[in-house]
Amino acid sequence: MTGEPVVPGWIQEYVDACNRHDAAAVVAMMTEDVQVVDTAFGGEFTGREAVRQLLLGMDAGLSSDYRFTVRKVVTSGTDYAFEWVLTGTHDRANPELGLPATGKAFAVPGLTIGSRRNGMITQNRDYWNLAGFLTQVGLMPAPGQGD
Numbered sequence: 001m002t003g004e005p006v007v008p009g010w011i012q013e014y015v016d017a018c019n020r021h022d023a024a025a026v027v028a029m030m031t032e033d034v035q036v037v038d039t040a041f042g043g044e045f046t047g048r049e050a051v052r053q054l055l056l057g058m059d060a061g062l063s064s065d066y067r068f069t070v071r072k073v074v075t076s077g078t079d080y081a082f083e084w085v086l087t088g089t090h091d092r093a094n095p096e097l098g099l100p101a102t103g104k105a106f107a108v109p110g111l112t113i114g115s116r117r118n119g120m121i122t123q124n125r126d127y128w129n130l131a132g133f134l135t136q137v138g139l140m141p142a143p144g145q146g147d
Helices: 009-019 023-027 048-061 130-136
Strands: 030-038 043-046 067-076 079-089 105-117 120-128
Touching: 009 023, 009 067, 009 079, 023 030, 023 048, 030 048, 043 048, 105 130
Parallel strands: 030 120
Antiparallel strands: 030 043, 067 079, 079 105, 105 120
16 A cells, blocks of 8 residues: 555544544544543543543643554444554653653554444544553563563
8 A cells, every 4th residue: 555545534633633632622523422442451431521531641641742643544334443553752651550651752553443423423442552552661571571
């Protein structure tokens, strides 16, 4: 595959809002009863307010400069999936998870899959490699180096 991916307008708007760290704009694209799952941390978030808190937590406990870059998009009817890379600097501590800030850069691939109803996101699941992230930011040894 060559060139930039073709990204439907609403997905680009969603990613742009995420990249602005604009939690209000992100949840405005979701139904009141939206269900969001972050498979890496095992979190399930139901409703706009819970999702808003999740997004605010990324700013407060992960990175001040995180950014998503879309790689590939697939849509079918009301279902969608898109591959992405999350980049940033791990400059925020997350005491709740016991993760100190390391100041190291990260680039983690992931996948979002979900459904929409009447143009609004109803379900959204994010799959990404937590071990890869922890290794990149120096909080976990690389495979084979922890012996």
